[in-house]
Amino acid sequence: MDLNTTFWFFEKVKDDNLCLLYNGLISDDITNKLIELSEYNINNIEGLSKMRKKASFLMAECFQNIIRHGEMVTDLEKHTNNSFFLTRNWNDIYCIASGNLIMKKNIATIESQLKVVNSLSKDELKDLYLQVLEHNEISGKGGAGLGLIEMARKSGHKLQFLFEDYNKSVSYFYNQILLHEEDPSEELPTSHAPISEAVFLHKKMIEKNILVVQKGDFAQESILPVLKIIDNNLKHVFENSSSKKRIFHIIVELLQNISKHCCKNQKISEGIILLGRSNKGYIINTGNYIENSKVEVLRNHLTKLNSMSKEDLKSLYFSKLKERYIPESNGAGIGLIDLARKIATPFVFNFHPIDDQKSFFSIHIVA
Amino acid sequence: MEKPFFFAGTEDKPKINFDPKNNTFEISGNSYPEESPKFYIPLIDWITEYSAQPNDQTQVICKFEYFNSLSAKLLYEVFFELQKITEKGKPVSISWYYHQDDHFILEKGQEYKNVLRIPFHLIAF
Numbered sequence: 001m002d003l004n005t006t007f008w009f010f011e012k013v014k015d016d017n018l019c020l021l022y023n024g025l026i027s028d029d030i031t032n033k034l035i036e037l038s039e040y041n042i043n044n045i046e047g048l049s050k051m052r053k054k055a056s057f058l059m060a061e062c063f064q065n066i067i068r069h070g071e072m073v074t075d076l077e078k079h080t081n082n083s084f085f086l087t088r089n090w091n092d093i094y095c096i097a098s099g100n101l102i103m104k105k106n107i108a109t110i111e112s113q114l115k116v117v118n119s120l121s122k123d124e125l126k127d128l129y130l131q132v133l134e135h136n137e138i139s140g141k142g143g144a145g146l147g148l149i150e151m152a153r154k155s156g157h158k159l160q161f162l163f164e165d166y167n168k169s170v171s172y173f174y175n176q177i178l179l180h181e182e183d184p185s186e187e188l189p190t191s192h193a194p195i196s197e198a199v200f201l202h203k204k205m206i207e208k209n210i211l212v213v214q215k216g217d218f219a220q221e222s223i224l225p226v227l228k229i230i231d232n233n234l235k236h237v238f239e240n241s242s243s244k245k246r247i248f249h250i251i252v253e254l255l256q257n258i259s260k261h262c263c264k265n266q267k268i269s270e271g272i273i274l275l276g277r278s279n280k281g282y283i284i285n286t287g288n289y290i291e292n293s294k295v296e297v298l299r300n301h302l303t304k305l306n307s308m309s310k311e312d313l314k315s316l317y318f319s320k321l322k323e324r325y326i327p328e329s330n331g332a333g334i335g336l337i338d339l340a341r342k343i344a345t346p347f348v349f350n351f352h353p354i355d356d357q358k359s360f361f362s363i364h365i366v367a
Numbered sequence: 368m369e370k371p372f373f374f375a376g377t378e379d380k381p382k383i384n385f386d387p388k389n390n391t392f393e394i395s396g397n398s399y400p401e402e403s404p405k406f407y408i409p410l411i412d413w414i415t416e417y418s419a420q421p422n423d424q425t426q427v428i429c430k431f432e433y434f435n436s437l438s439a440k441l442l443y444e445v446f447f448e449l450q451k452i453t454e455k456g457k458p459v460s461i462s463w464y465y466h467q468d469d470h471f472i473l474e475k476g477q478e479y480k481n482v483l484r485i486p487f488h489l490i491a492f
Contacts, residue, residue: 220401224378245433245471252399252435259401318482321443338436 001208001276003348006287006362009213010272012201015192018216019088023205026083026100031063033228038087040225041216042094051179054154055094058177059087061147062098084174084202088193097176097198104171107163113145114161114175117152125153155179160195174199210276218258218271218288227252230275246342247282247367251275253335254286254363261298262288263358280366287362295351295359301333302363306346313341343367372413380406381431387417392427398434398442407441414448421457425449430464431472439475443482450485460486467491 013019018041022034035056042052062085084099102110120128129149152159155177164172176195205213214226230251231244251273258271271288290298305313320334340347348364369388376382381396400406427449434442452459461483463476473489480487 220379228378245469248433249435249471252433256399256401256435256437318478321440321478322482324444334440335436338439 001210001274001278001283001285001364003285003350003362003364005208005210005276006272006274006285006364007352007360008204009201009274010215010287010360013088013215013272015090016215017089019214020086020216021201021205021213022085022211023082023202024211026063026085031060034085035059035063036228037225040222041087041089051094055087055096055179058096058151058154058179061151062096062175062177064147082202082206084172084198084205086176086198086201090192092180093192094179095176095193096179097174097195099172099174099199099202101166101170102173104169107171107173110173111161111163113148114159117148118158120152122153122156125149129153151177162195162199164199172199172202174202208276209278210274212275213272215272216270218255218262218269218273220256220259222269223252223255223259226255226273243367247284250284250339250342250365250367253339254284254365257335258286258288261290261294263291265289278366282367284365284367285362287360289354289358290351290361292353292357292359295361298361299349299351301336302347302349305336305340308340310341313337317341339365372410381434383410385410385413385417387422390422390424390426392425393430394427395430395432397432398438400438403435403437403441407438407445411441411444411448414445414452418448418452418455421452421455421459423457425452425457425459427459427461428464429461429476431475433471434475443479446479446483446485450483453485458486460488462488462490464490464492 020034020038020041022030024030038059039052039056042055043049083101084097086095086097088095116128117125129146132146132149148159157178157180160176162174164174166172174195176198201213204210212230216222227248231248255271255273259269262269262271264270269288271286274283274285276283276285308316317334317337320337343365345366350362352360352362354360371386371388372383373386374380374383376396379397379399379401381394381398384391384393386392398406446461449459449461461479463472463479465472465476473491476487476489480489
């Protein structure tokens, strides 16, 4: 991924209060962290907390479907590591989607189950649920039917699904459910984020080799669970605790910069972070709005740091370290100096003008 | 000085136990609070007070997991304040523990060792 990827994703999910996209291996460990983060996100959005239980249930069900149907393609999955998970919130709608590889020969069964479930009313679903519970007969594939029925019942909306060719014998199976605080019998407008949009976002992530995209509030209390997931993820990826820590450090500094300096949108420290991989290592992109009046100072600071040698950066760092702390200076940019010392290539950054007030600041770091 | 300085530690703030009576001075864990200054200034003030009547020897143990850049700056102020105690003829030393594979914490320790004028021991575990 490059610098421009940040704004591309930000624009796509601009109206979301929060958006979490994950493209990678789905294991029990990661499942738990993703649910934890999503629960945390839900709790922090006014009016959504009532949906927390339902949403957690549906997420867990999604993951179980991935793990269950994915069994036969485990080897392939391990090779590609491209299962997909999404949660998004806009207005009072909460959206959960997942995508994973399945054997094509199973499509017919899954599709017919989905069609049956989608054709039934609330009461009929309840009857079917009890019937399956008793006779355990809807599917040959251990209880897959029950999961889908429960998803439909809890959501109160039709299950959206889509199959995408992967190769001759394997397909991606995507499904998406919406949760809505108001009367669930009311049909929801799906034009904002149809399931094809989820597929589109996933494809972009695969193309750009992106692991995680999170857009939302980056106040300190919100970044703690994000950091937990990253920390956990990094532990799996790196044998060496030093590179893990270096990447973790870059992420902390960037997120805390957003929290401190971004232009607040209704008191929310809105920003986006993308984590990706390249043959050179890990890539961290962040983006946030900043006031136009702050653009020049930040641009000059970054340009100056980029032009300095490691030796000069070191002495600048030490002089900042030894300076007495002055409350008004707000850290006086020691974070960026520290980052400049830690990264191999200069900062790549851009200010995209939005309007009279603000610009979109994005930064791209190869760790 | 009787009154110890104690903080239990959280996900983003270190555990601190500065207890002159038991001659224990320990700080450990993570440090990346939203407001590092707000967190560290009470400790610095405590040290200033302690330095009026310090113990004969003050051995500070640091076992950090991770800290951010602003914490690094505030920690320097903590160490600087401790260093002042030596002017009263009462020795102060710092033992800096790091995991043997952890270059991040080791490098930070080396940096402090270079800029401070008190015994600063780097100890791998």
